Structures are given as structure tokens and as C-alpha cells.
Amino acid sequence: MTEQHIVFIGAGNMARALISGMRQRDIPGESIQVHAPSTLHRGALAEEFGVRSRPAQAEKLPENSVVIYAAKPKQMPAILQEWGDTLRSGSALFVSVAAGVSSTQITALLGEEISVVRAMPNTPSQIGAGATTLFARANVGASQCDTVQQIFSGVGKVFWLHDEALMDTATALAGSGPAYVLLFLEALEDAAVLQGLDRITARALALQTVLGTAQMAAASPASPSELRHQVTSPGGTTAAGLAVWEEQLRPLAQRALAAAAERGRALSQLLKKDA
Known part of the structure; x- marks a missing residue:
């Protein structure tokens, strides 16, 4: 991959x-910049990861930039109004991780000529074990897809x-899924404690059981049912x-995924009303 400037x-x-x-x-910290209104939050990222902390205001982007929208979905209309001219004036690739916001809604705010990819990573991404679902609009080129x-x-x-x-279903599964798994771990731990096991042992056993079973399933050609x-x-x-x-x-499980997916669709409708 050629050198990229990643703008959050x-x-x-x-x-x-x-x-x-x-x-x-090993993506260099100086190649990543974070724009946000909270000096505390972006300053913490700069201190921990060596990235560049920038104010929320739009500014001229480096060449070959990938812009990753990681703010709240309901804030998108106001934020993209601020950033619109900057994004349209360059050749930036726009990647949105805003749940429930369609690419059609994004291009309505930025313009049809903007290259837009929707992404839904989950929180295990922070340890390199994430699952990211991606969708690219028709005008996104092969090299841009390769970059993403x-x-x-x-x-x-x-x-x-x-x-x-x-995308809403994938978000309900992988995006929200870590919370489901953590709730399951809590439930197993608490049930074992109620049966008399000490909490430290119960937690360790539950965690290793879920981790080992997932690794076993990933390594096996057999289905989970088998x-x-x-x-x-x-x-x-x-x-x-x-x-x-x-x-x-x-x-x-069916009700949980349906509820999460429906919430994603509802967020999209809320954005339409606020636009």
C-alpha cells in the first residue's frame, strides 16, 4: 500500500x-490525524499513540488522504456541512463507520462524485482481532477498495x-456482537458463582472456555452444529x-439481532428527519 494519510x-x-x-x-502515528472538539479525547489519543491532534474545524487535507468518519451518526449532517467543501475539493476517499447512515445519505450531503465506503468494525479491532463489514459505492475504484x-x-x-x-444486519451481528459475548461471559460467571465457585476461578474458566471454543471452531472445517x-x-x-x-x-438471538438491526434502520430515518 502506498503511503496514506488517515484522517479521523x-x-x-x-x-x-x-x-x-x-x-x-506499524502505521506511523504522524500519518494519522484526529479532528474532534474535545481536546481531552484527541489529546489522549495523541499522547497514547503518537497521532496528530487537530481541532474539529475542517482544514486542507494532505494528498492521498483517507477520511474516516467516526463521530456519532446524528452529528453527521452538521459535521459534513463543515467538511463538505474540503472533501469535494480534493480526492479524498470517505469511509464512514456511522451505524445506520446509508451511502446515499452521505452522498446527499457531500455530492455524488465523492467516493464513499461504509465500514462497520467492532471493538476487538484494538487488539487486531476485529471483524469489519465493508460496502463500497459503485464509483469507488478497485485501488480504493484495496486501500480500505x-x-x-x-x-x-x-x-x-x-x-x-x-449492513444493518451485519452491524447487529458483528458490530454489537462483542457486547452479546461479554454478557454471555457475565452470565456464565455469575451462574458458576451461584453454584459455589469463587469468582476469580469462575471468570477465568468462562473466559478460557469461550476463547478456546471460538479458536477450535475457527480452526475446524466442521460447522458449529457438528x-x-x-x-x-x-x-x-x-x-x-x-x-x-x-x-x-x-x-x-433472533430477537436481539432483529432489534439491533431495526435500531440501525431507525437511526437512518432520524437522520432524514434532521436533515
């Missing part, structure tokens, strides 16, 4: 996760979608526990 608009948790992963993959691929593959695995309508049946002896302890999980787990 926003200094929140997602920006931090991406910057952390980029720096671990290399940026986000540096912080984990990348999955391209060819139908933007599926692997599950391999470790479930009829009439055994695993079968007894699974019988309880099966009562509610699948319907809960």
Missing part, C-alpha cells in the same frame, strides 16, 4: 480501537457486502445443560 473525524471509542490496531500494525481492505485487514478480518441493505454434537454425549451433563439453553437461546 471523531475521537471516540471506535476511533481509538482503529488507531490502536493501526499503530500495532488493507487498512481494516490490519486490525482483523474483513468481509465485503455487495448489498448495502444487509462440533456441538461431537461434544454432546446422550444423557450426559452437556446434554442436560443444552436442553435448557435450547429453550430460549435461538429465539433470543
Whole structure:
């Protein structure tokens, strides 16, 4: 990848996760600049990762810039009004990690000529173990897609979608998924403590079990269903526990993803009303 200048608009948790992963993959701090109104937040990123801290105001971008919008979705109209002329005057590639904001809405704010990619990374990106879903508009060139691929593959695995309508579902799964897994870990830990196990041991066992099982599933050509049946002896302890999980787990997973995806669509509608 040729040298890139990466410009973040926003200094929140997602920006931090991406910057952390980029720096671990040896992207120079001086090639990354962060624009945000909070001097505290952008200053903390500058101190920790060696990136350049810049005020929220738009300014002339370096050549060969990739602009990553990592501020709140509802702030996008106001922020892009500020940045619009700057983005249109150059050849910057615009990458949005704003959940629920469609590429059509972005080009309505910036202009049809702007190259736009939507990205939904998740927080494990900060340790290089992320999952990022990407969608590119038709006017995004192959070399631009390659640039985005290399940026986000540096912080984990990348999955391209060819139908933007599926971004809300992908966001509900991978974007919100870490919170689901952490809640599951909490539930396992608390249940073990209620059965008499000390909390330190319960937490360590739950964490290693989930981590090891995920690694096993990733390394195996078998499906999760096949692997599950391999470790479930009829009439055994695993079968007894699974019988309880099966009562509610699948319907809960379906409802959770549906609720998260619907919230993404609702955010898009809110943006339309505010525009």
C-alpha cells in the first residue's frame, strides 16, 4: 500500500480501537490525524499513540488522504456541512463507520462524485482481532477498495457486502456482537458463582472456555452444529445443560439481532428527519 494519510473525524471509542490496531500494525502515528472538539479525547489519543491532534474545524487535507468518519451518526449532517467543501475539493476517499447512515445519505450531503465506503468494525479491532463489514459505492475504484481492505485487514478480518441493505444486519451481528459475548461471559460467571465457585476461578474458566471454543471452531472445517454434537454425549451433563439453553437461546438471538438491526434502520430515518 502506498503511503496514506488517515484522517479521523471523531475521537471516540471506535476511533481509538482503529488507531490502536493501526499503530500495532506499524502505521506511523504522524500519518494519522484526529479532528474532534474535545481536546481531552484527541489529546489522549495523541499522547497514547503518537497521532496528530487537530481541532474539529475542517482544514486542507494532505494528498492521498483517507477520511474516516467516526463521530456519532446524528452529528453527521452538521459535521459534513463543515467538511463538505474540503472533501469535494480534493480526492479524498470517505469511509464512514456511522451505524445506520446509508451511502446515499452521505452522498446527499457531500455530492455524488465523492467516493464513499461504509465500514462497520467492532471493538476487538484494538487488539487486531476485529471483524469489519465493508460496502463500497459503485464509483469507488478497485485501488480504493484495496486501500480500505488493507487498512481494516490490519486490525482483523474483513468481509465485503455487495448489498448495502444487509449492513444493518451485519452491524447487529458483528458490530454489537462483542457486547452479546461479554454478557454471555457475565452470565456464565455469575451462574458458576451461584453454584459455589469463587469468582476469580469462575471468570477465568468462562473466559478460557469461550476463547478456546471460538479458536477450535475457527480452526475446524466442521460447522458449529457438528462440533456441538461431537461434544454432546446422550444423557450426559452437556446434554442436560443444552436442553435448557435450547429453550430460549435461538429465539433470543433472533430477537436481539432483529432489534439491533431495526435500531440501525431507525437511526437512518432520524437522520432524514434532521436533515
